Amino acid sequence: MMSNHRVLIVDDEQPVLDAVRDYLQAYGLEVDTAREREEAEALVSAIDYGLVIADMRLTGIHGREGLELVRYIREHRPRTRIIVITAHGSGELRAEVRRCGADTFLEKPIPLSDLVSESFALLGLGKASDLWSGRRSMESSNG
Amino acid sequence: MAETMLDRILQPGNLTVVFQPIMQHRATGWHLHAFEALVRGPKGTNLESAEVLFAYGRRKRAEAQIDRMCIRQILQSALALGGGVRLTLNVHAITLEQDEGFVRFLLDLVEASPFSASRITLEIVEHSPSWSEQRFANVLLQLREAGFSFALDDIGLGQSNYRMILGCRPDYFKIDRFLVAGSSRDFYRRAVLRSIGDLAGSFGAYAVAEGIDNVDDLAAVLGEGLDTVQGFLLAKPAAATTLGSGDFVRHAARRLPEDGAVPPWAGTLNWLALAGQQLAYAANDSLAVAS
Numbered sequence: 001m002m003s004n005h006r007v008l009i010v011d012d013e014q015p016v017l018d019a020v021r022d023y024l025q026a027y028g029l030e031v032d033t034a035r036e037r038e039e040a041e042a043l044v045s046a047i048d049y050g051l052v053i054a055d056m057r058l059t060g061i062h063g064r065e066g067l068e069l070v071r072y073i074r075e076h077r078p079r080t081r082i083i084v085i086t087a088h089g090s091g092e093l094r095a096e097v098r099r100c101g102a103d104t105f106l107e108k109p110i111p112l113s114d115l116v117s118e119s120f121a122l123l124g125l126g127k128a129s130d131l132w133s134g135r136r137s138m139e140s141s142n143g
Numbered sequence: 144m145a146e147t148m149l150d151r152i153l154q155p156g157n158l159t160v161v162f163q164p165i166m167q168h169r170a171t172g173w174h175l176h177a178f179e180a181l182v183r184g185p186k187g188t189n190l191e192s193a194e195v196l197f198a199y200g201r202r203k204r205a206e207a208q209i210d211r212m213c214i215r216q217i218l219q220s221a222l223a224l225g226g227g228v229r230l231t232l233n234v235h236a237i238t239l240e241q242d243e244g245f246v247r248f249l250l251d252l253v254e255a256s257p258f259s260a261s262r263i264t265l266e267i268v269e270h271s272p273s274w275s276e277q278r279f280a281n282v283l284l285q286l287r288e289a290g291f292s293f294a295l296d297d298i299g300l301g302q303s304n305y306r307m308i309l310g311c312r313p314d315y316f317k318i319d320r321f322l323v324a325g326s327s328r329d330f331y332r333r334a335v336l337r338s339i340g341d342l343a344g345s346f347g348a349y350a351v352a353e354g355i356d357n358v359d360d361l362a363a364v365l366g367e368g369l370d371t372v373q374g375f376l377l378a379k380p381a382a383a384t385t386l387g388s389g390d391f392v393r394h395a396a397r398r399l400p401e402d403g404a405v406p407p408w409a410g411t412l413n414w415l416a417l418a419g420q421q422l423a424y425a426a427n428d429s430l431a432v433a434s
Contacts, residue, residue: 012145034189039148042198043189 010040010054037065056086061114079120149322159183160220161380168370177229180217206235207242226257231264300316316343320354327359337367
């Protein structure tokens with residue numbers, strides 16, 4: 001069964017993983033993280049994620065491991081939505097990422113609010129801003 | 144270069160081993176047949192889940208490295224169970240086929256341990272569809288001659304098909320929970336279970352029903368003539384230190400019906416005896432539930 005709120009973030013930089021995870025969790029999403037492509041693939045084989053957010057460049061030698069991950073996800077989890085992030089996004093690369101089956105391509109630097117909005121849209125969860133204002137309102141009334 | 148998860152897996156002491164009893168019902172009651180060793184990855188990581196750990200190993204093409212580390216850790220952890228027990232260890236088929244030093248590695252490791260090869264079953268998991276059957280057969284022969292026995296995992300599913308059964312000639316047919324769970328309510332599942340039990344019998348092998356989580360499925364499995372079972376109903380996987388003390392019998396007792404009602408087939412299972420009695424070594428050297 002599709003777990004719509006469960007998100008996997010894949011990046012070889014731990015500080016990036018921590019920051020994005022904390023931000024998405026604040027919006028109520030269940031988040032896992034992985035630093036290696038193979039670790040991400042193992043998680044995808046075991047867990048039906050609603051969304052995977054993957055950096056194009058992961059620990060590896062050719063800097064395009066993200067594409068291999070996208071292909072793997074498409075083959076094994078056709079319904080999982082995919083966001084690919086890169087520091088240098090040529091038109092050619094953008095097209096290749098799309099061909100591999102990614103839903104969205106984002107270029108760094110990416111405001112975290114944009115990443116949340118994109119994630120919510122792909123997960124079919126409505127507007128993140130509505131959820132955020134609702135959470136803030138709840139927190140202020142509780143506190 | 145940053146430390147990878149594989150580096151962490153291969154560092155001694157980062158894997159955790161738990162053991163799940165495989166129980167057998169005979170005319171004299173329930174007997175402990177063996178312990179299956181189950182490995183968990185480094186604590187606090189995604190790979191703590193066995194499913195993710197081994198999927199990662201396969202994606203890294205590091206099955207043999209990980210299998211070797213697992214077996215080292217299993218034999219170390221199993222010391223708390225005592226040398227007389229029967230152990231079941233999972234091994235990837237590709238490790239047997241492609242790791243040229245594996246037979247020597249295993250023989251040396253077992254020789255240096257209190258366990259004898261004749262009390263170790265190698266459970267073959269995750270078979271690849273394309274490989275050298277001849278090389279695989281040669282390794283199995285060497286290990287059989289050394290005294291090891293073999294179990295084939297997930298019989299009836301995936302690559303554990305008739306061809307693999309013929310190539311492996313397993314001593315144990317492990318029946319996946321997919322076929323076992325819900326068998327009490329499913330005539331067709333019971334028919335498949337009966338068929339596998341008959342096939343195992345023709346091979347002179349045991350059929351082991353995995354994933355026994357409730358009394359109804361246990362009754363169904365026993366009703367189809369399968370008397371060797373494994374599952375949470377009887378005992379959850381636990382550390383060797385816990386199992387070595389016989390505590391799993393008390394854990395099993397807790398899973399009896401809460402109202403204390405004795406199911407109609409209780410005479411066969413002798414549940415009350417299982418709940419109230421102590422473990423002892425039987426004459427045939429298997430650990431038995433005895434009066």
